[in-house]
Amino acid sequence: MPLVTLTTFRTTHDANLAKAVLEDEGVPAFVADENVTSIAPYLSPMGVKLQVADGDVDRAEGILNRISGLDVAERTTASAERAIRHPExxxxxxSPDVRSTRRLLGFLISAAFLFAVGVAVDQLVMMFYLTLAVCIFFLVASPYRCADCGHRW
Ligand SMILES: [Zn+2]
Incomplete structure (x- = not known):
């Protein structure tokens, strides 16, 4: 029965992994790595072919799709984790209309205002402590705000 190239992998390692999975499922598979050079045995410029017998193609494709489906699931989890760190x-x-609050800008405006008031009423020491309090407030303030319902978190 003639061999059919099922797919091409970038490395011998990946091809051998897929071969092992196929053979674990009872599909004999062959790695055709005749293009591999002795200088870079794990990185073939032509790719490493994974071949199966003509009659096994459908089954082998089904198995490989299942593996790549798992890969997709892992990528989806990773992007979900990113979304938690940067909520959208x-x-x-x-609501997708999430604003990140401009904490530094708010602090600078408040500090400048307090300093001006402190100069005007000749109470610089009191204003220094007020500025400190405002600084702490902005440090603990929620970094995200919803533009629709005003929810902060
Ligand atoms: Zn909201």
Missing amino acids: QCPHCG
């Missing part, structure tokens, strides 16, 4: 949706109402 309000956890309260689900």
Whole structure:
């Protein structure tokens, strides 16, 4: 029965992994790595072919699709984790209109205002402590705000 190239892998390692999975499922597979040079045995410029017998192609493709499906699931999990770190949706109402609050700008404006008031009323020491309090407030302030419902988190 003639061999059919099922897919091409970038490295011998990946091809051998897929071969092992196929053979574990009872499909004899062959890695055709005649293009591999002795200088870079794991990185073939032509790719490493994974071949199966003509009659096994459908089954082998099904198995490989299942493996790549797992890969996709792992990538989806990774992007979900990124979304938690950088929320794009309000956890309260689900609105995508999320603003990150401009904490530094707010602090600078407040500090400048307090300093001006301190100069005007000749109470610089009191204003220094007020500025300190405002600084702490902005440090603990929620970094995200929903533009739709005003929810902060
Ligand atoms: Zn909201």
